Amino acid sequence: MSRVLLDGWQVHEFAPGLYPERLDLKDGHVDRLIGGLLGRWAQRGSGLRLLRLRQFAERVEALAGELPALATPALKARARSLRGVLVAGGLADAPAAECFALVSEVCSRLLGLRHYPVQMMGGYALLRGALAEMQTGEGKTLTAMLPAVTVALAGAPVHVITVNAYLARRDAEALAPVYEFFGLHVGLIVPDQDRVQRAAAYACDVTYCVNKDLVFDYLRDRIGQQRSRSGNRALLDEWLAGPYHVSTRPPLLRGLFYAIVDEADSVLIDEARTPLIISSDVDDAHGRDLYEQALVLAAALERRAHYRLRPQERSIELTDAGRAAVAEFARGQPGLWAIARAREELVEQGLSALHLFQLDRHYLIADGKVRIVDECTGRVMADRSWERGLHQMIEVKEGLDLSKRRDTISRITYQRFFRRYLCLAGMTGTATEVAPEMRSVYALDVLRIPPNRPLIRRHLGQRVFLDGERRWAAVVERAAALRAAGRAVLIGTRSVAASELASQRLSAAGLEHAVLNARQDGDEARIIAQAGQPGRITVATDMAGRGTDILLSPVVRDAGGLHVILSEFHDAARIDRQLFGRAGRQGDPGSCEAIVALDDELFVAHAGHLPGWLRAWRAADGLLPDRLARLLRLFAQTAAERQNSRIRRQTVEFDKRVERSLAFAGRGE
């Protein structure tokens, strides 16, 4: 890796630590305000910036013209010589264009796929550290390969970050031949790998990673290091320890150089609400009795009189009467019960376990253990547990064996982590709404790349039913009709429970279907491979929402392609669009619609009293008038988005405050 490369990324100083990463930026309110405004306004000037991208794409096209004539060994030789140029001269436009042309040529030879000009444009935007907004189904996987190869050839380790293991594995395996052609190794980081495998994967030139695994590995590295802020000091310690000193554990990663974040809005925005925490198992001193007592007491308390429940905030608060009741219960009890704050917290956790966390929605039970379900992706999160005794409380509630208590060892926010990359790039289908935040938090400019082929997906509108029953009836009816027409249907649900309810309804109607949710994620690849067959109905939680490419059989394509039914709105319209984006990919025909109900979580949690008032609406077809439905959706999603954005902002603020006040304790992670 050359100095030129670092200069190109405007890196003048590394953060103290054992490997290269950017210094944490100390930005104030004003910086963020200006960043937000820039992000908002940058959209307007994007035409001008696209011009540069287009010129670059033309340059690549011109260079690519002569390549098909070359024999494979000659192509390899070219790639080798190009590597030298890139290593020495950094990522200038000329060698980058040549590299893009080569990659495109190699792709067409090995995979039979050639890059479109818009993908070249997207690739260039990524190379320059921007966030490329490309329509769903525009082939982001191929696009990411262009800058990944270029940067890897220039000598910097590349991380391509995706949202789930399925996508990471699929991309890594599919693209490996191309990378190997350039003499680059591809690594894969997915859950359930051991340390050796991970270290090997990170040692590769290009590593496809699942976001959470990457961040956890980073945290583990940091724990391994001395808790010291000063890198020089750490090096000195190492040197003083002498040549025979065995350093604790070699780090897994080689540094945070260049990352391409696929589905950037999901990773950088939706998942950035909560920091990532690594914890260690600790024997629980309090034992089962304490939790059982707390649960019994919590169950005996009355709602409103003793505590207030706020489902949409996921919080529970004891009232004064509640506190008195707890104090009464605790009288004469030893240990934690004697301390007012501790016992109240205990009871609040008990109440949360009883009222806020529901089986099959927030967690599953598998092998006698509580497994947390990620609400964003609908996937089971392995090895994850709740904090501060909540996990144990839920285990007690479900009558399971008590697991060990976990104490935080290290934590980091996504916002902090991703900004440490020397160069960060991203791509997604839906970024416009979050452009200000991308700019102000991650310093990512959003560039909207035009689509390659015009979209011919038809949107059949939305129907909001007054009650859930009629919604499912309508969904089943629609699925049956489309199945009869020989098309493929994808029904999106938000939770495992909802997917099972849908499955039940479909079965009752005698419709054959497949279910893809956190319980069945082993079959994911198989189910998706078949989802494009004629007459196929697939019920999926959000895990099928991003990046999943459902290949259509020719029969289905002729019959009108895939039809996506959204059975419940999400917190943000862009996530809805992601699911719709499963239909009509790469210029395929397709259609989508939303069939939802007034008692959905979005409306209940974020529309205040509106659903209650609207329920009084008497309509023969059980439908809300279209205009009203649009307004309601807009209102609820705006409110939800605002709340989520506030939570993210608070996460960042809290992180900063802690960092400031605990500076004496060394680095936070």
Added chain:
Amino acid sequence: MAAPFLSASWYRIAELRPVLRAHARIQRQRFRGQAWYVLHDPASGKLHRFSPSAYRVIQLMDGRRTINQIWGEVAAQAGSAAPSQDDVLRLLAQLHAGDLLQADLPPDVDELAERGGKQKRHKLLQRLINPMSIRVPLWDPDVFLKRSFPLVRPLCGPLGLCLWLLVVGPAIVLAGVHWQELTVNLSDQVLATRNLLLLWLIYPLIKALHELGHGYAVRSGDGEVHEMGIMLLVLAPIPYVDASAAGAFRSKWRRAAVGAAGMLVELFLAGLAMLFWVSVEPGLLRSITFNVLLVAGASTLLFNGNPLLRYDGYYILSDLIEIPNLGNRSNQYWQWLAKRHLFGVTTVERPPASPGERRWFVFYGAASFLYRTWVMIAITLFIAGEFFVIGVVLAIWAAITLFVLPVGKGLSYVLSSPELQRTRTRARLLTFGGLALLLLGVFCVPLPLRTHAEGVVWVPENAEVRAAADGFVEHLFVRPDAPVGAGELLLTTEEPGLIAELEQSQARVRQFAVQYASLMFDDRTQAVAIRQDLEREQVVLTRAEEKLDSLLVLAALPGQIKLVRAEDLPGRYVHKGELLGHIVAGPPRLLRVVVGQDDIALVREQRTVVEVKIADRLEHTYRAQVLREVPGGYDQLPSKALSLDGGGPHGTDPRDPNGLKSLQRLFQFDLELPPEVGALQIGTRVYVRFHHQAEPLAEQWGRRLRQLFLSRFNV
């Protein structure tokens, strides 16, 4: 919801082995019956106050125990009052921010440098943020104080107190005796040019002694003083001293003594000055003593002694009532009150305070805020009036720091603070609803608008009996207080010169007439010339006759004649226009009211009802009718009763011997009272209220503001 007992950030400090830095000194102090530990950092001069349980944690920090162990021990001892992990975290963060913590980690130089820079910036900002008091540190007086303290030491004790009483006691008595002399014409004395120069020289000198007083008081308690400098208080340079080391004194009396020392020194000086003032002759020395008396006596008691401003009085008060940091904590308490009761936020914890302290907070917070705001506005207006450009810039600056920033902060709190997450609707509704109501009230709701003026009971226009020409009163035809009819001859005056003039003129007319008659047929040309002379002389004669007529004074109205010193009149020489008396037709019902130029437009154009109260019967209010606006007389008061000297509202030109020439342009109105008023004495003071059409407050204030700007700044 109480703060959680376990902290998510605990892992970061659990294994730390911190130790308090060696130079920190800890004192146990009692505040309102409770023990506290005050940690004094002599290097930075900062003080930190800790509760006993926090102190327990600090005590255990010996560099061998980890934080986890310390917390375990403290929690085990404290039982139900165990501090939460967050409490410990906060404590450590506080110690770290005060540079008092040393841990087994290598110090983070970057962070230290950054924090140092931040503190410096913050300090600079604090010095500059308030344009009314900018601080410029100049000197570290510690060595000087240390060396010179032995000279002063005897005075810091009973001996000093006795001496002080010996001087100040008699001085107070003397001041009482000479109060009249001291205060007469105070503003003239103070603002005379020579005196201003003296004042400028003496003021900083006295204040410097004042600050040295603080310094020695700290020194006498073995404290150190490391900062002395100049503070630009309302652009006037005044020395200041940093006496924060006194906070570490154990006895509250000692602490209060440090706060009071400056004032004691000044009062002592004032006492000396008083003694001198009575014993020396008028001259430069006496002027100097007078100024010392003024600065060291009056200004000290008014400014430094006032606990509502953050000067000596405040520190003395907070020491005596044993509530350190009274001002800030009052503000916090008020904020908490607003959050808890106005916005219904249940998650914020009440600032720790005993019931007695809370009462102080409520009272002091409100009183000092109101007072400070008032003082700021007054000072701003004063400066803005004196120096236009600087003044307006300062005023804007002050308005920003005093109003815009806090209001902005408040709004941003209401709009985006996470604390309000649950009750934001209520908070917004209250804030913006209240704001909207206020604006509605100010801009839309018409409120009564009135102008107040003063006047006197006046005589009707033609009822005055005045001399129409210069002359001696020859004969009085009426008796005083006799009824007279309209046109009745009242008196005659005589002017011997006038009669001679008349006779001369008559003779000349006769002469010209004769000449003309004789020449008319002989020499016509000559005759024409004579005729012209004749005509001219006839005019002169007519004028002389008219003048003669004006020697007769007639009654213009029927009524009762009231003459001024009737018995002296015959034979007296009167000037033309001199008031000789009045004719009273029935009881007087006319009022003459003086209106200032600021109100004249309103009174002229938007008048609805006029109400009058008469000074000798204030319990009644009468409706009056405006007869007319008196033309002219724009700078003459109708009566001395309306001048400042006479107890009225209008200032007069001191050079005017009559004391009637007003400094401002005035307008006069004649009002008529209804008949049921009854008998009135002419010249009685009346209070008049002009009612106008109701107007929203914004319009009323806008008018006043425009007038203020016009009169003050000519813009």
